[in-house]
Amino acid sequence: MKMITAIVNKEDAKSVTRALIEEGFSITRLSTTGGFLMAGNVTLLIGLEDEKVDACIGVIADHCRQRTEVVPSNVGYGIAVETAYPMEVTVGGATVFVTNVERFEKL
Numbered sequence: 001m002k003m004i005t006a007i008v009n010k011e012d013a014k015s016v017t018r019a020l021i022e023e024g025f026s027i028t029r030l031s032t033t034g035g036f037l038m039a040g041n042v043t044l045l046i047g048l049e050d051e052k053v054d055a056c057i058g059v060i061a062d063h064c065r066q067r068t069e070v071v072p073s074n075v076g077y078g079i080a081v082e083t084a085y086p087m088e089v090t091v092g093g094a095t096v097f098v099t100n101v102e103r104f105e106k107l
């Protein structure tokens with residue numbers, strides 16, 4: 001058994017969640033915050049059989065797209081002088097981790 005941890009853009013979260021449920025996957029949805037942009041994103045936990053991993057990643061890929069975000073970037077020019085330049089950052093589609101599950105029980 002595997003656990004997929006998928007971090008997705010919150011704009012894609014609704015459609016990817018719906019599609020995964022329609023395909024029969026069991027998921028837990030967590031509201032999370034990206035450490036770099038400090039913006040909200042969504043983390044999905046999906047426990048599944050090994051042979052379903054590729055299908056699950058396929059559903060995630062079909063519903064998550066890359067976006068370019070323009071964010072302020074604080075560039076330091078020495079002590080007490082700071083200028084903010086906008087910076088382009090490419091986010092997503094999805095960041096996916098697949099890990100082995102040693103034991104799975106529903107009690």
Ligand code: 2BA
Nearest residue numbers: 007033034035036037038039041089090091092093094095
């Ligand atoms: P954030 O940490 O808010 O990162 C948003 C985007 O900013 C990233 O998109 C990446 O393009 C850029 N970025 C992140 N750290 C950077 C840095 N130190 N310098 C320059 N640019 C940086 P993605 O790579 O698509 O990541 C989207 C979200 O997925 C991340 O939001 C974070 O919540 C999560 N994530 C990505 N890689 C991760 C990892 N290795 N471990 C844990 N979470 C991760």
